[in-house]
Amino acid sequence: GQQLNQSPQSMFIQEGEDVSMNCTSSSIFNTWLWYKQDPGEGPVLLIALYKAGELTSNGRLTAQFGITRKDSFLNISASIPSDVGIYFCAGPYYGGSQGNLIFGKGTKLSVKP
Amino acid sequence: NAGVTQTPKFQVLKTGQSMTLQCAQDMNHEYMSWYRQDPGMGLRLIHYSVGAGITDQGEVPNGYNVSRSTTEDFPLRLLSAAPSQTSVYFCASSQRPLGTNEKLFFGSGTQLSVL
Numbered sequence: 001g002q003q004l005n006q007s008p009q010s011m012f013i014q015e016g017e018d019v020s021m022n023c024t025s026s027s028i029f030n031t032w033l034w035y036k037q038d039p040g041e042g043p044v045l046l047i048a049l050y051k052a053g054e055l056t057s058n059g060r061l062t063a064q065f066g067i068t069r070k071d072s073f074l075n076i077s078a079s080i081p082s083d084v085g086i087y088f089c090a091g092p093y094y095g096g097s098q099g100n101l102i103f104g105k106g107t108k109l110s111v112k113p
Numbered sequence: 114n115a116g117v118t119q120t121p122k123f124q125v126l127k128t129g130q131s132m133t134l135q136c137a138q139d140m141n142h143e144y145m146s147w148y149r150q151d152p153g154m155g156l157r158l159i160h161y162s163v164g165a166g167i168t169d170q171g172e173v174p175n176g177y178n179v180s181r182s183t184t185e186d187f188p189l190r191l192l193s194a195a196p197s198q199t200s201v202y203f204c205a206s207s208q209r210p211l212g213t214n215e216k217l218f219f220g221s222g223t224q225l226s227v228l
Contacts, residue, residue, distance in 0.1 A: 004155075006155075008125070009153075015223055016158040040221070040222075041217030041221050042117075042183060042203050042205070042220050042221050043156070043203075043219050044219070045217065047218050048216070067156055088155060088156065092204075093158075100146060100158055100171065100210075101158075103148075103155045103157075104155055105153060105154060105155035106155050
């Protein structure tokens with residue numbers, strides 16, 4: 001079935017460092033979404049990507065839709081303490097649960113001031 | 114701006130007890146869904162609804178029931194709680210079933226422990 005593989009599982013970085021994480025799939029996706037979950041809260045959409053090769057920014061965050069349509073990348077520049085949280089990639093389910101999202105297992109980011 | 118409201122925030126149950134997790138949205142969204150989040154497992158879809166009176170199963174539906182009698186509310190029922198249902202539960206909604214350009218809005222979650 002569909003699966004999204006996120007890496008790394010966790011990251012411990014120093015404030016000011018840049019961060020890179022990625023998400024891969026064995027099947028093609030037409031949409032890639034990146035969510036962030038703050039501790040004790042629900043996920044919030046950061047960036048949505050709709051076209052292969054697309055590069056989209058949201059402040060210090062930049063995400064790319066891979067050319068093969070089987071991967072996506074999220075970069076955070078000059079990290080700050082409030083970047084702490086879990087970052088999820090997501091894409092549309094195909095098949096039996098159309099109209100729903102499938103999520104990766106998340107990358108947990110810790111930032112040391 | 115209420116958005117998606119979940120109650121309760123925390124709940125402890127004994128094995129075999131039943132309870133209902135409440136979810137309400139005030140955005141007139143057609144689509145609503147329930148996810149559970151377990152450590153290292155990400156978010157897994159339990160049930161979803163594409164409109165009042167219409168529900169369907171997601172990836173992990175066993176042990177849970179849902180109904181959608183109104184557009185606003187989408188309660189999740191645990192008929193006989195089991196320790197394996199210890200998790201954080203999230204309700205989410207979007208204007209329409211998810212496709213291009215739809216955004217999913219999440220509630221703040223219910224942390225459930227089953228002893």
